[in-house]
Amino acid sequence: MDQSLLELLETKAEEFNCPAFIEDDPISIPHTYQKKQDIEISGLVAAVLAWGQRKTIIRKCQEFFALMDHVPHDFILHHQEHDLKRFLDFKHRTFNATDALYFIAFLQHYYQQHDSLEDAFATAIKPSDSDVENGLIHFHEHFFSLPDFPQRTRKHIATPARNSACKRLNMYLRWMVRQDDKGVDFGLWHKIKPSQLICPCDLHVDRVARRLGLIRRTQTDWKTALELTQNLRQFDPEDPVRYDFALFGLGIEERMK
Template sequence: MELKTILDELYAGRSQVHLANDPLSFCHRYPDPRDREVVGLIAAAFAYGNVKIILRSLEGIFTALGPAPRRFVERFEAKRELRRFAGFKHRFNDGRDLCALLLASQTMLREAGSVEQWFLQFKDETEADMTGLLSRATEALKGLDYAPVFGGKGIPVDSYFPFFFPSPASGSACKRLCMFLRWMVRPADGIDLGLWQGLSPAQLVIPVDAHIQRICRFLGFTSRKQANWRMAREITARLRELDPADPVKYDFALCHLGISEGCDGKDLAACLKCPISEVCPKGER
């Protein structure tokens, strides 16, 4: 069976069980698209580490934000929310970092009316993918006024807030930002949301986490060992050969082979049952 056929079948077999085990699930809780893009930005920012811890942290955040997260962000007051989130911790990000993210979201809404319109100001029609847009957008995000949260001038050196907004210019794979863009830009298909119309799915770059890195190396999509922007673009280029208009459509299904199905490339019994074993050398042992 051809690789494209196998991956298309894998894409078609995605399930709500997989979605429930994914930070994207929080966006699906809210029917209003205006809430969904704000929730997506926050959920993606904290989507690092163990998935159970990610979901637990996000549950706490969105419980606090209530039934209308965009309205909460629009009414954000740093002094009040710093008290509310004083005990928050997700790995090395704390309540200050969360409040700075909420302030950044508020600034985007105030300046552009939506998160999409704020990002679109960095779009360049001549660019083939998101490299330039993300580089310019993350630089601008880190340059916003965060004095209401941090006090003084700029982001303090002891804050991990900049971790939310890595840049392709520094070589980062920008996994969480690429994931956020996938959620927003890809057509609505029961998993991704299709909320943004100003960017093309063809321009997306795959979010490279440990699962995508491992599985795509197995499939021969990359020979690189370091999960960086070069690897992300290299994998995306191979996927673009299979679906030029929507290369990142395969990301969720491939990623959940690891997240939800337990693929680690070591368990032969699991490899033999894997839906991509026919094209994955690990499944041929």
């Protein structure tokens, strides 16, 4: 074990895994809610829209949930057809009204039958599984199980079956599953173990991890995410993804310099 690398990761994880991290990060969106289902729904949308500058992501998420009157779960279950018209002008990057309306349709279908979005992932993950791969594959299949789903929306829900790094969904699972006393991640879900989480490979994390020798693969895909997480497990096998804070924070510091 590289002791100097461990010390760096521990120091930076402690520095960035704190309430001050929340305000400028998309995780601030689900932190505006108290109800479990509101946190799940807003977290999923915030993770999916987490593309581009963080200030823009947060602003577009706020705009999205204003269209739901800031009661996501209630809106999902009880909206009327005419309520959907307000989403026709919504757009963030390549996510548009067609995508928004399908997300709402799927979530309504799902929450009419389930109390928590956790089972959409956890039912396919065995306690003996080393990671969440089967859960991500199952979620993708379940998400697109409604008839006549728009093909264009597929690009917004990644799957390891296509060798995607699944960075947004891995970030979402980190938010929902990790539980500590730092106040950032929610720890709402208990059927998935923190040790099974995979580190989100965003641009900052990918760049820093390569510089630190935690990634050797030339491309960034699902196997790369597995490689990174396996290397982080040597420092903390029970909660390797807490070092996501360290890698992301180091990347932000480098960019600021």
